[in-house]
Amino acid sequence: MNVKGTLPLLVLQTLSEEALHGYAIAQRIKARSKGVLDFKEGTLYPTLHSLEEQGSIEANSIVVDGRIRHIYRLTDKGNKMLEAQSLEWAKIVGAMNNVLAGAK
Amino acid sequence: MNVKGTLPLLVLQTLSEEALHGYAIAQRIKARSKGVLDFKEGTLYPTLHSLEEQGSIEANSIVVDGRIRHIYRLTDKGNKMLEAQSLEWAKIVGAMNNVLAGAK
DNA sequence: CGAGTATACCTCAAATCTCGAGGTATGTAA
DNA sequence: TTACATACCTCGAGATTTGAGGTATACTCG
Numbered sequence: 001m002n003v004k005g006t007l008p009l010l011v012l013q014t015l016s017e018e019a020l021h022g023y024a025i026a027q028r029i030k031a032r033s034k035g036v037l038d039f040k041e042g043t044l045y046p047t048l049h050s051l052e053e054q055g056s057i058e059a060n061s062i063v064v065d066g067r068i069r070h071i072y073r074l075t076d077k078g079n080k081m082l083e084a085q086s087l088e089w090a091k092i093v094g095a096m097n098n099v100l101a102g103a104k
Numbered sequence: 105m106n107v108k109g110t111l112p113l114l115v116l117q118t119l120s121e122e123a124l125h126g127y128a129i130a131q132r133i134k135a136r137s138k139g140v141l142d143f144k145e146g147t148l149y150p151t152l153h154s155l156e157e158q159g160s161i162e163a164n165s166i167v168v169d170g171r172i173r174h175i176y177r178l179t180d181k182g183n184k185m186l187e188a189q190s191l192e193w194a195k196i197v198g199a200m201n202n203v204l205a206g207a208k
Numbered sequence: 209c210g211a212g213t214a215t216a217c218c219t220c221a222a223a224t225c226t227c228g229a230g231g232t233a234t235g236t237a238a
Numbered sequence: 239t240t241a242c243a244t245a246c247c248t249c250g251a252g253a254t255t256t257g258a259g260g261t262a263t264a265c266t267c268g
Contacts, residue, residue, distance in 0.1 A: 004108075004226075005254060010203055017206050023216050029203055036199035043255050045218060067216075067263070086204065093197055095140035099114055099133055100190065102121050108255075109225060127245050147226050149247060171234070171245075 007039055007047050008056075009089060012074065012082040015057060019073035022048050048072065056081045111143055111151050112160075113193055116178065116186040119161060123177035126152050152176065160185045 014020065014028050022044055030038050051057045056078035060071045074082070118124065118132050126148055134142050143151075155161045160182035164175045178186070 006200065007254085010200075013204055013206065021216075032203045033199035034202065036195055037203065040256060041217080042219080042257070047254090069216075089200065089204075091140055093200075095137035096110065096114075096193065096197075098138065099136040099141065100117055100193075102117065111225085125245075144227055145245090145247080146228070146249085151225090173245075 005047075006037075006089070007043060008051060009082070009085040010037065010039075011044075011047060011051060012056065012078055012085065015072055015074045016079065016082055019060070019071050021069050021071050025072070051078070109151075110141075110193065111147060112155060113186070113189040114141065114143075115148075115151060115155060116160065116182055116189065119176055119178045120183065120186055123164070123175050125173050125175050129176070155182070 010029050011025055014025050014032075020028065022041075025048075026039060026041065026044050048057070052059055052072070054077075055075055057072045058075050060073065062069050062071060114133050115129055118129050118136075124132065126145075129152075130143060130145065130148050152161070156163060156176070158181075159179055161176045162179050164177065166173050166175060
């Protein structure tokens with residue numbers, strides 16, 4: 001395991017609350033984390049595309065102000081992914097704490 | 105930021121308790137985390153070498169059973185690194201929790 | 209009116225991190 | 239003597255992320 005990509009988990013969690021487009025997802029994550037978590041677009045879009053490819057999220061293309069917006073929402077599969085990755089994250093945080101607590 | 109390498113932090117913390125050689129560091133981390141955190145040798149040795157290069161740890165080469173052992177210990181600089189990275193990690197965990205807590 | 213900023217989407221090269229497999233060598237247990 | 243544990247190491251491949259670049263529209267400030 002070893003903590004690599006937390007972005008899929010963050011995206012899944014964000015979409016579980018509300019369907020949003022890519023740009024808004026990034027802003028939401030940044031705002032909720034008070035600026036600490038700040039993923040760039042070069043990271044976000046590829047991640048969004050791979051989550052869509054594996055069926056965890058689905059895109060709805062709608063037209064706003066004459067321009068296309070890709071609104072993403074969580075699928076059932078994505079919901080299961082979210083649960084699994086949340087547990088995984090909690091496990092890693094717990095393990096890190098065990099090590100960081102040092103010898104007792 | 106965004107959580108990438110937690111291994112340097114783990115190594116620094118482990119060595120702050122006791123000077124150890126590479127192989128033992130990996131085992132210590134795995135044991136303390138109850139098997140959750142399990143970094144491979146291909147990851148560990150390069151990390152050890154780069155920590156040594158930047159002056160965070162120092163190696164003492166001693167001979168045990170006719171073979172050379174590289175015992176690493178924390179330097180003053182490494183201690184400062186440890187403190188900084190611990191804070192960094194706590195910050196990220198807090199930020200992740202804020203996002204995962206969702207809208208309230 | 210023009211400049212700048214925000215929104216919204218996208219791609220690509222480079223850097224970094226990790227794994228897995230491979231290699232060397234010794235000691236000990238089955 | 240075969241196998242496993244200890245102990246060290248390197249390298250290729252894959253994944254993730256950054257930073258820079260590109261396109262385009264809309265809004266605000268002076």
